[in-house]
Amino acid sequence: MEKNIKVPTKQLTRMDFTSDQTVKWCPGCGDYSVLAQVQRVMPDLGIPKENFVIVSGIGCSSRFPYYMNTYGFHGIHGRASAIATGMKLSNPDLSIWIVTGDGDSLSIGGNHFIHLLRRNIDVNMLLFNNRIYGLTKGQYSPTSPLGKVTKSTPMGSLDHPFNPPALALGAHASFVARTIDKEPKHMQEMIRRSHQHHGTSFLEIYQNCLIFNDGEFASYTDKEVKHDNVLVLEHGQPMIFGKNRDKGIHLAGNRPRVVNIGSEGQWTVNDLLVHDEKDWIIASILSHFTYREDLPTPVGVFYAVQQTVYEDLLLDQCQQAVELKGAGDLHELMNSGDTWIVK
Amino acid sequence: MAKKLKHIDDVTIRFAGDSGDGMQLTGDRFTSATAIIGNDLSTLPDFPAEIRAPAGSLSGVSAFQLHFSSHEIFSPGDNPDVLIAMNPAALKVHFDELARGGTIIINTASFTPKNLKLAKYDTNPLEDDTLKDFVVYPIDMSRLVKYVCEDMNISPKMVERTKNMFALGVLYWMFNRPMDTTIKWLKEKFAKKPEIVEANTRALNAGFNYGSTARIFTTNYKVNAAKLRPGTYRNISGNYATSLGLLAAAVKSGLPLFYGSYPITPATDILHYLAEFRNFRVKTFQAEDEIAGVTSAIGAAFAGSLAATGTSGPGLALKGEALGLAVITELPLVIVNVQRGGPSTGLPTKTEQADLFQAIYGRNGEAPIPVISARSPGDCFYAAFEAAQVALKYMTPVILLTDGYVGNGSEPWIIPNIDELPEIKPNFFKPGDGREYLPYGRDEESLSREWAVPGTPGLEHRIGGLEKEDGSGAVSNDPDNHHKMVTLRAQKIANVVNDVTPCRVIGEQSGEVLMLSWGSTRGAARAALQKLLKEGKSVSHLNLRWINPLPADLGEILGRFKKILIPEINLGQLAQIIRARYLIEPYQLNLVRGRPFLTSDIINAVDKLIG
Numbered sequence: 001m002e003k004n005i006k007v008p009t010k011q012l013t014r015m016d017f018t019s020d021q022t023v024k025w026c027p028g029c030g031d032y033s034v035l036a037q038v039q040r041v042m043p044d045l046g047i048p049k050e051n052f053v054i055v056s057g058i059g060c061s062s063r064f065p066y067y068m069n070t071y072g073f074h075g076i077h078g079r080a081s082a083i084a085t086g087m088k089l090s091n092p093d094l095s096i097w098i099v100t101g102d103g104d105s106l107s108i109g110g111n112h113f114i115h116l117l118r119r120n121i122d123v124n125m126l127l128f129n130n131r132i133y134g135l136t137k138g139q140y141s142p143t144s145p146l147g148k149v150t151k152s153t154p155m156g157s158l159d160h161p162f163n164p165p166a167l168a169l170g171a172h173a174s175f176v177a178r179t180i181d182k183e184p185k186h187m188q189e190m191i192r193r194s195h196q197h198h199g200t201s202f203l204e205i206y207q208n209c210l211i212f213n214d215g216e217f218a219s220y221t222d223k224e225v226k227h228d229n230v231l232v233l234e235h236g237q238p239m240i241f242g243k244n245r246d247k248g249i250h251l252a253g254n255r256p257r258v259v260n261i262g263s264e265g266q267w268t269v270n271d272l273l274v275h276d277e278k279d280w281i282i283a284s285i286l287s288h289f290t291y292r293e294d295l296p297t298p299v300g301v302f303y304a305v306q307q308t309v310y311e312d313l314l315l316d317q318c319q320q321a322v323e324l325k326g327a328g329d330l331h332e333l334m335n336s337g338d339t340w341i342v343k
Numbered sequence: 344m345a346k347k348l349k350h351i352d353d354v355t356i357r358f359a360g361d362s363g364d365g366m367q368l369t370g371d372r373f374t375s376a377t378a379i380i381g382n383d384l385s386t387l388p389d390f391p392a393e394i395r396a397p398a399g400s401l402s403g404v405s406a407f408q409l410h411f412s413s414h415e416i417f418s419p420g421d422n423p424d425v426l427i428a429m430n431p432a433a434l435k436v437h438f439d440e441l442a443r444g445g446t447i448i449i450n451t452a453s454f455t456p457k458n459l460k461l462a463k464y465d466t467n468p469l470e471d472d473t474l475k476d477f478v479v480y481p482i483d484m485s486r487l488v489k490y491v492c493e494d495m496n497i498s499p500k501m502v503e504r505t506k507n508m509f510a511l512g513v514l515y516w517m518f519n520r521p522m523d524t525t526i527k528w529l530k531e532k533f534a535k536k537p538e539i540v541e542a543n544t545r546a547l548n549a550g551f552n553y554g555s556t557a558r559i560f561t562t563n564y565k566v567n568a569a570k571l572r573p574g575t576y577r578n579i580s581g582n583y584a585t586s587l588g589l590l591a592a593a594v595k596s597g598l599p600l601f602y603g604s605y606p607i608t609p610a611t612d613i614l615h616y617l618a619e620f621r622n623f624r625v626k627t628f629q630a631e632d633e634i635a636g637v638t639s640a641i642g643a644a645f646a647g648s649l650a651a652t653g654t655s656g657p658g659l660a661l662k663g664e665a666l667g668l669a670v671i672t673e674l675p676l677v678i679v680n681v682q683r684g685g686p687s688t689g690l691p692t693k694t695e696q697a698d699l700f701q702a703i704y705g706r707n708g709e710a711p712i713p714v715i716s717a718r719s720p721g722d723c724f725y726a727a728f729e730a731a732q733v734a735l736k737y738m739t740p741v742i743l744l745t746d747g748y749v750g751n752g753s754e755p756w757i758i759p760n761i762d763e764l765p766e767i768k769p770n771f772f773k774p775g776d777g778r779e780y781l782p783y784g785r786d787e788e789s790l791s792r793e794w795a796v797p798g799t800p801g802l803e804h805r806i807g808g809l810e811k812e813d814g815s816g817a818v819s820n821d822p823d824n825h826h827k828m829v830t831l832r833a834q835k836i837a838n839v840v841n842d843v844t845p846c847r848v849i850g851e852q853s854g855e856v857l858m859l860s861w862g863s864t865r866g867a868a869r870a871a872l873q874k875l876l877k878e879g880k881s882v883s884h885l886n887l888r889w890i891n892p893l894p895a896d897l898g899e900i901l902g903r904f905k906k907i908l909i910p911e912i913n914l915g916q917l918a919q920i921i922r923a924r925y926l927i928e929p930y931q932l933n934l935v936r937g938r939p940f941l942t943s944d945i946i947n948a949v950d951k952l953i954g
Binding site for chain 2: 089322
C-alpha cells in the first residue's frame with residue numbers, strides 16, 4: 001500500500017516544537033541537551049509537525065513528551081515500545097520517537113525492547129542511559145557496573161550490567177548508534193541518522209545524572225581526557241582516536257587492542273581496523289568495548305543495514321489478501337459457510 | 344429385519360475419546376449437520392489442557408456434548424442420552440453422567456488389557472454387568488475401517504484414524520442426519536490429500552451403512568426441525584461471534600480494527616479468526632506478552648483505530664496496570680476476557696465466572712470500567728458490538744466477559760442484516776469549527792472527551808498516565824483537581840447506564856422467586872425456568888448483560904420478588920455486588936466445577952426456596 005507522503009506546508013522552527021510546559025528536570029541534567037537537540041533537528045526533517053509522536057515510559061527522561069509541542073503519549077513503566085508499536089501499525093505515516101531510559105527499557109521493559117528490535121518496526125528510540133535510577137532517587141540500574149554502591153546496594157551491586165548496543169545487536173537490531181549528552185553536534189547528527197533509517201533505530205545516549213550519578217561519563221566528556229577515551233566511528237574510516245590522533249584500534253585475530261601510530265612506532269594507519277556500518281561482526285566487536293578499561297568507548301553509528309520492516313510486510317499482507325479474496329465484504333463474510341433459512 | 348423410525352423431541356449426545364481420537368472435530372461435524380436440519384442446538388466442548396495426554400489415560404479424555412431438539416433450547420443438556428466411548432477411559436470418565444437406560448456406542452477394539460488398566464477397570468465392563476442398565480452397541484470400529492480401506496495404499500495408522508468418521512456415520516444413521524456437508528467439508532479440509540478424503544468418506548459411509556444393516560440396531564430416530572424465528576441461520580461459536588462483532592463495529596464506525604493479543608486458552612481463537620480478516624485491513628498483532636497485547640492496543644487507539652485485545656483471566660491480571668492507563672487517558676478500547684477456571688493457571692480449558700471482581704475492580708486507584716457479559720455463543724456478536732459502541736461513545740475501555748463455555752460452545756444464530764446494525768459515530772474533535780481543542784474538555788451529557796488523532800494538524804496534544812488538569816489535560820498535582828477528575832471519571836462510567844437497555848424479566852413480573860443470572864449462566868437458568876414453569880412454579884428469570892453499570896430499573900425489579908436466587912460459577916461475586924448496591928439478601932447458588940451449571944442444579948435450588 002502506498003504511504004501518504006506529507007510534507008510541511010511551511011518551514012518549521014525550534015519554537016514550533018517547544019511546548020508551554022515548564023521543564024522540570026534538575027538544573028544541569030543531561031536531558032536538557034537531548035531536548036534541545038531534538039527540537040533543533042526535527043524542524044528540518046521534512047515531516048509535518050502533526051505527524052510526529054513522542055512516546056515514553058516512566059522515569060526522568062519519560063517526561064520528555066510534555067516538553068514537545070507535538071502529539072505525545074506518556075505511557076507506563078517499560079511499555080513505550082509496545083505502545084509505539086501499536087501506534088505505528090495503526091498509522092505507518094507517523095514519525096514515532098520513543099524516549100526511554102536504562103531502567104525503563106532494559107529492566108522493566110526489557111521484553112518489549114528486544115521484540116521491538118527484532119520486528120524492526122520503523123520507529124526511533126532514544127535511550128537515555130545514565131546508569132542509575134533517578135526518579136526513585138538513586139538505586140543502581142541494569143547498566144550500572146558490578147559493585148555499584150547505591151542506597152539499595154550499600155555493599156555494592158551484585159549483577160553484571162547490560163551492554164545496550166550488544167543487547168540490541170543480539171536482538172537483530174538494524175540500526176545501533178551511540179552519542180553523548182555533552183556533544184550536541186554529534187547528537188544532532190545521530191538523531192538525523194536515526195530518522196533516516198527505515199526500521200527501528202536504536203540510539204543510546206550517555207547522559208549524566210547530576211544528582212545521583214554525577215561524573216559517570218566524565219572520562220568521555222572532560223576536555224582534558226575525552227579524546228583519549230572516545231572513539232568516534234566513521235563509516236569507511238580507520239579507527240583513530242586520541243588528542244593527537246595517534247592511537248588506533250588494531251585487530252589481533254579477533255581481539256581488539258589499542259596501538260600507537262605515528263613516526264616512531266611499528267604501527268601505521270594501514271594496520272587499523274576500518275569501520276564498516278554494515279558489518280555485524282565489527283559492530284559486535286565495537287559493542288564489547290563498553291565497560292572495558294583498556295579500550296576507548298565508541299560513539300557514532302555501530303551498525304546500519306536494511307532489513308524487512310514489520311509494518312511494510314503487514315500492509316503487503318493486507319494488500320495480498322484483498323487481491324486474493326477481494327476487499328472485505330461483511331455481509332458476504334457473515335453469510336459464508338453452511339447456512340440455512342427458516343421461514 | 345425392518346427397522347423402526349421413532350420421533351423424539353430432544354437428545355443429548357456426548358462424544359468421548361482419547362485426545363487424539365478427533366472427538367472435537369466429530370462433534371463439530373455432527374453439530375453442522377444438525378444445524379442444517381434446523382434443530383435448535385447447544386454445544387459444550389470439554390477437552391483436557393494437555394495437547395496429547397498419555398494415550399488411553401483418564402486425564403487424556405476429550406469430550407464434546409451436543410444437545411439438539413425440535414424446540415427452543417438454552418443449554419447443552421444435563422445427562423447425555425447417548426455416549427460414544429472410543430476407549431475404556433472415555434467410558435470410565437463419562438459413564439456416571441449418562442442418563443439411566445441411555446445408549447452407549449463403544450469402539451471395542453480399544454478395550455485391550457492395557458487400555459482397561461489405564462482406565463482403572465479391574466474387569467472388562469463389556470463382559471461384566473457394569474452396563475446392564477444401558478443399551479450398548481459394541482462395535483469393532485478399528486477392524487471395520489480396516490476392511491473398507493484395505494484396497495487403499497495408505498498407512499494402517501491413517502486408516503485407524505478414520506474410526507471417528509465411522510462412529511459419526513453410525514450416528515448420522517441413528518439420528519437421520521445428512522452426510523453431504525461432512526463430505527464437502529472433508530474435501531475442502533484435505534483438498535491436497537485426496538487419499539485422506541477417500542478413506543474418511545469410506546469410513547463415514549461404512550458407519551452409516553453399518554447402522555442401517557447390522558442387526559444390533561433396531562431403531563433410528565427423527566428429531567424434527569425446531570420452530571425458530573424466521574431468518575437465515577448459521578451455526579456459530581462464541582469466539583467467532585466475538586470476532587465478527589468487533590469487525591462489524593469497525594465497519595460500522597469506519598475505523599480500522601487493531602487487535603493486539605498474546606495466545607491464551609480459551610481466547611486464542613479470536614486472534615486466529617481476526618487474522619483471517621486481512622482483506623478487511625484488520626491488523627492483528629501477536630504480541631510478545633499480555634502487557635504488550637494491551638499496550639499496543641492502547642497505542643493503536645491513540646492513533647485512531649478501533650482497538651481491542653483479548654485474553655483470559657491470568658492475562659487480564661497482567662493487563663491491569665495498562666487498563667488504568669486506558670482509563671486515565673480516556674481512550675476507546677475493548678478488552679475481551681474469555682474466562683476460565685482460576686486462580687493462577689487453574690483449569691485452562693474449563694469454564695468459570697470468577698473474574699467478575701477482577702473485571703470490575705482489578706486496578707489500582709479509582710479506575711472504573713464498564714463491564715458487559717455475553718449470554719450465549721451467538722450473543723457474543725452483539726455484546727462485542729455493544730462494547731465497542733460504548734467504548735467509542737464514552738471514550739473508555741470496556742471489558743467484555745465471555746467464558747470458555749460460550750467461547751468454544753456453539754448454537755444456531757440468525758445472521759443479522761448489516762444494514763440494520765446502528766452506525767457508530769466515533770467522538771472525534773472536528774478541527775476548523777472555531778472551537779479550541781481541549782484534550783479533556785467534555786460532552787455535557789455523556790462526559791465523554793473528544794478524540795484527536797495524530798496526523799491531524801493543529802490538534803497536537805500530550806496525554807499519559809499522570810493526573811490531568813480538567814479541560815486542558817496538562818499534568819496536574821492539584822488536590823481539588825484530582826478529586827474532581829476521579830469524580831468525573833466515575834460519573835462518566837455511571838452515565839453509561841443511559842445506554843443500558845432496561846431489564847427483561849422472563850415469566851411473571853413479580854412473585855416468589857427471581858433467578859438473577861449473568862453471562863453464560865443464562866442458558867441453564869432459562870432451561871430451568873422452562874421446566875419450572877411447566878410445573879406451575881412461581882419463578883421468573885432475569886439475565887444481566889451489563890454489570891457495570893447495573894441497569895437503572897434493576898433495584899425496583901428486585902423489590903417485586905420475595906426471593907432472589909443468584910446462580911453463578913464463583914463463590915458469590917454478583918451476589919456481593921447486589922447485596923452492597925441494593926441492601927438485599929439474595930440466595931446464592933455457587934458451584935465452581937469448571938463447567939456450566941446443569942439445569943437440574945438450578946431447579947433443585949429453586950425447589951428448595953419454594954419448598
